[in-house]
Amino acid sequence: MQDGFGFCGIGGAVKKLDNNPENKVFFKDVAGCDEAMQKIMEFAHFLKNPKKYEEIGAKIPKGALFVGPPGAGKTLLAKATAGESRVPFLSISGSEFVEMFVGVGASRVRKLFQEARKCEPSIIFIDEIDSIGGARGHGKFTDGNSEHETTLNQLLVEMDGFGTTSGVIVLAAINRPDILDKALLRPSRFDRQIEIDKPDIKGRDQIFQIYLKKIKLDSSPTYFSQRLAALTPGFAGAGIAKVCNEAAVIAITNDRTYVTMEHFEAAIDWIIGGLEKKNKVMRKLECRTVAYHEAGHGVAGWFLEYAEPLLKVTIAPRGTAALGFAQYIPNENLLMTKEQLFDITCMTLGGRASELSLHPADLALLYGKENIIIIGSLIYYMYIFCWGRSRLGLRMTWRSEKVGLLSFPQKDEGYERTQPYSNRTEEIIDKEVRDWVTKAYDRTLELIEEKREQVVKIAELLLEREVLHKHDLLKVLGERPFKSSEPTNYDPFTKGFQEEQQPG
Ligand SMILES: Nc1ncnc2c1ncn2[C@@H]1O[C@H](COP(=O)(O)OP(=O)(O)OP(=O)(O)O)[C@@H](O)[C@H]1O
Ligand SMILES: [Mg+2]
Structure with a gap:
């Protein structure tokens, strides 16, 4: 044949x-x-x-x-x-x-x-x-x-x-x-x-422009491409192509003849978190827990200098696992310092800290699935950073002094021995991880207590509206107290957003 x-x-x-x-x-x-x-x-x-x-x-x-x-x-x-x-x-x-x-x-x-x-x-x-x-x-x-x-x-x-x-x-x-x-x-x-790596924000902008050309839009393609690039950190070209197609499909299902930003956002949320479960009615208590959890992430990220500031937070249940999610403006640098890692750890723990301290319902413990995953991945983070390498391709500029200059191949790098270090080293790593997470959690708890009022405001606002964007947070929390000394790749993109979306 x-x-x-x-x-x-x-x-x-x-x-x-x-x-x-x-x-x-x-x-x-x-x-x-x-x-x-x-x-x-x-x-x-x-x-x-x-x-x-x-x-x-x-x-x-x-x-x-x-x-x-x-x-x-x-x-x-x-x-x-x-x-x-x-x-x-x-x-x-x-x-x-x-x-x-x-x-x-x-x-x-x-x-x-x-x-x-x-x-x-x-x-x-x-x-x-x-x-x-x-x-x-x-x-x-x-x-x-x-x-x-x-x-x-x-x-x-x-x-x-x-x-x-x-x-x-x-x-x-x-x-x-x-x-x-x-x-x-x-x-x-x-x-x-x-x-051929995943594109950075500028690359995503360019890829979006290619695919947006094929779609009927209610505004100019550059208007969309910049915003969409900022909303899709971590997406590869295939994901971007999918976003555009899904948005068009959503527009059709809504009986529209052109695609709007709303359709794109729905498509992105769907791809990140799975289908929105419109019919899944959360119990009131569940809703509150999720809202406090996500508000905790948001507030912690806002007030920690090196954390990644929030882009959007939602409590609409999605997919099989997520009851809500927070999306951040990621750091696209290739190096991560100890301070950055610490703040990011705190921000990740912000959800749990807020839940337990401000909304101490028993349910909080049941809604622990995500927390466990997060803490699990944190430990993983900590491990890799002890080892001075990361799956994300990040090189840490700081390694645990106690572990020293050692660096071990990971299992999936084809190294066959499961544990290429001694039990004693393992103990040191375990202790380092535990200390690190405990220290970060204490710091986060302190911050959440200090910003209690704001966390409550954000949580209540979330319960009312389900979705909050960066400009909503800006209204409640005020400007972030830190100005980054160097402009990031994101600045030119997010600037346009704010000017337009702020009322007045
Ligand atoms: N840089 C890009 N510019 C434009 N479109 C892209 C880009 N990257 C991916 N895409 C879109 O995503 C689709 C899938 O990409 P492709 O099949 O080339 O990925 P791949 O790297 O070969 O992935 P895999 O490793 O899974 O085979 C492409 O057909 C194209 O529509
Ligand atoms: Mg291929």
Whole structure:
């Protein structure tokens, strides 16, 4: 069997580029990853002008790995490279190499490279290479099934097989390069890693602009893109595309012919917290508990210098777990200091502190699910920061002195020993975490008691309106007592909001 773009013998797994211009993707369809795009352009340039490189004696990288979290646009960028470079583009997904039969993988690899060489200059794109490129003799690939290994070995042979000036470039996408077989990363194989990360606020603004163009809006796209970028911290490109589509769907369900900010907000809330449960009637007592909890987060964040100020807080129940949530303006810096970490810990504990101190119903303990999760993740935070590293890619500038300069690989980094430190060190870490959380909780409790009146006001307002935005908090709490000395990425975005939303 063979479809229009498949190749005989590879079972149709390889897809050659769809030549229909309407389906083509170009660099203009990708935003928020300028550096990655620039690097990729170098490849496109090489494929178009190989002579120039040969003449000067430059070696062209044979392959590049696109590395990044899910939905950040790796596959999209590969498609755009295909669209821009105007050379044959052969794409296959890693999992398609290794299907059912032993030996199929290796032969598919061989055929793939044969085809690519036939139509030089060309690009091979192996999506989700994780499924074949995992380290040999490691973890899940040691199941006695050597199919992965032979496939991987064949890939290595093929990548060595063509000369450096050959016009075949191999691109591959992966979520986590650390599990990749080191042999693949050697020079003259995937010797370049192109990081495609989640976009920052400016990137999100640009990505929103791409998708907003396709939607009928009640105001200009830039009006929306800036606000939406500020409301979607942590979203990758895929999330942004989803927000836009959902907003349009919500507009239609509401019988509107254009999309408004309200629809976008509903879409974002839905994606963050799950569907709003309009029918889920919370008991009065439950509502109060949630309102006091969220008000605690909000007030703590407002009055702690290094905490992330609140963007929005709601007590509309959503999804299966969340009874409400608070959304913050996140710190997009790559370094976090001890002070910042402390304030953020306090802010996280603010919910529980407020609940227990101002609204000490028994229910508070039942509504502990979220708290437990939060405290659990705090401990995790504390661990990682003891270890000087973090899953978020943050580097802490401060480590616990008691743990010293030690830093341990995490389990999911492929390190097999579950506990790479002694019991004594574990005790030290445990104690450090406990002390840290206790100290933060005491501080938070003190703050909540001190701002008791404001917490009550916010909680009551929440009960009345269900949703509060930053400008509502501003009215009750006044200006935040701290002016950040340096402007943040968010300032230009939030400024527009305030001017407009403040009455008068
Ligand atoms: N930087 C971006 N600019 C524009 N759209 C984007 C961007 N990133 C993602 N998208 C949108 O999200 C969709 C999914 O992205 P894509 O499939 O490229 O993610 P990925 O990085 O390959 O994820 P995975 O690791 O899960 O395969 C794209 O088809 C596109 O609509
Ligand atoms: Mg992908």
